[in-house]
Amino acid sequence: MSDLVVIGSINVDLVVSSDRFPKKGETIIGNSFNVFCGGKGANQAVSASKLGGRVKFIGAVGDDSYGTLALNNLKQHGADTSSIQILENTNTGLAGITVAENDNQIIIIKGANEKIDEAFIQPYLDVIKNAKIVVLQFEIPLKTVFYIIDYCFEHKIKTILNPAPFVPFDKSIIDKVTYFTPNETEIASMFDESYEEVLSKYPSKIIMTKGSEGAYMHDGNELVHIIPKKVNVVDTTGAGDTFNGALATFISQEMNLVDALEKANIAAGISIGKIGAQSAMPTLEEVNEYEEA
Numbered sequence: 001m002s003d004l005v006v007i008g009s010i011n012v013d014l015v016v017s018s019d020r021f022p023k024k025g026e027t028i029i030g031n032s033f034n035v036f037c038g039g040k041g042a043n044q045a046v047s048a049s050k051l052g053g054r055v056k057f058i059g060a061v062g063d064d065s066y067g068t069l070a071l072n073n074l075k076q077h078g079a080d081t082s083s084i085q086i087l088e089n090t091n092t093g094l095a096g097i098t099v100a101e102n103d104n105q106i107i108i109i110k111g112a113n114e115k116i117d118e119a120f121i122q123p124y125l126d127v128i129k130n131a132k133i134v135v136l137q138f139e140i141p142l143k144t145v146f147y148i149i150d151y152c153f154e155h156k157i158k159t160i161l162n163p164a165p166f167v168p169f170d171k172s173i174i175d176k177v178t179y180f181t182p183n184e185t186e187i188a189s190m191f192d193e194s195y196e197e198v199l200s201k202y203p204s205k206i207i208m209t210k211g212s213e214g215a216y217m218h219d220g221n222e223l224v225h226i227i228p229k230k231v232n233v234v235d236t237t238g239a240g241d242t243f244n245g246a247l248a249t250f251i252s253q254e255m256n257l258v259d260a261l262e263k264a265n266i267a268a269g270i271s272i273g274k275i276g277a278q279s280a281m282p283t284l285e286e287v288n289e290y291e292e293a
Helices: 040-050 065-076 111-115 118-129 142-154 171-176 184-190 195-201 239-252 257-271 284-292
Strands: 004-007 011-017 032-038 055-062 080-087 093-100 103-109 133-136 158-161 215-218 223-226
Touching: 004 040, 004 118, 004 239, 011 065, 032 040, 032 065, 040 055, 040 065, 040 133, 040 239, 055 065, 055 111, 055 118, 065 080, 080 111, 080 118, 093 111, 118 142, 133 142, 133 239, 142 158, 142 171, 158 171, 158 239, 184 195, 195 215, 195 223, 215 257, 223 257, 239 257, 257 284
Parallel strands: 004 055, 004 133, 011 093, 055 080, 133 158
Antiparallel strands: 011 032, 093 103, 215 223
16 A cells, blocks of 8 residues: 555656757757656655655656656656556657746647546556545646546545646536645636635635745634745745645645645755755655754
């Protein structure tokens, strides 16, 4: 039995940096090229694994070299990859990223992530049923996400739904998840009320992250603000995924919600003090040391 099951996307990021973006039809010389393993699902699984969570990942990669790279990366971080399918004649999810002029341009190829439909999930229902908590995001088909949430709701399995990257959806699904973790921008896109009003209507369910301000929830009596320690911000990439993976880990270990949020907040804070996404995600030892400092 895995403590937590992550179901989501696996991507490989191909990052080119240059002094400027090329004009249409133009070829220019770049400065560097790097390959990073990513995808919101994979990022959250790595975060959980590095913090000591027992993670099983359900997802898909293509039968290309990028799929091999992504699978090996998850294994190296301690995730159970036995429920990841290698799909023939399919690309692994890719992000082509050009970084220049203090900005970036990104083209996403969904690849194998787009093939995760209800039929794909069927063989793994027993895996899901035996989880303490299931973690989901929006980088696989929305219909599949809702199918899994319905299954978990029916079988009383805890879930965390991170609605990112954000797309419009039927908000009634929030009633079926255990924890819903939007950021402030996503809350504003979904609701007309202030975030304080929204959180009060979903006590101990909606956990809103707000960048450097930390996280907010309502406990049924009052608004709870999880205040982060001050950190030197180096790179915010993957901070949200770090938070969600950490939260899932600590909840799976039967920690109460406020304590889990405080530790998840610390993990996210540590991650933005380093360069990268998965490489910046902290270990449990780092979180404990930071907490005691």
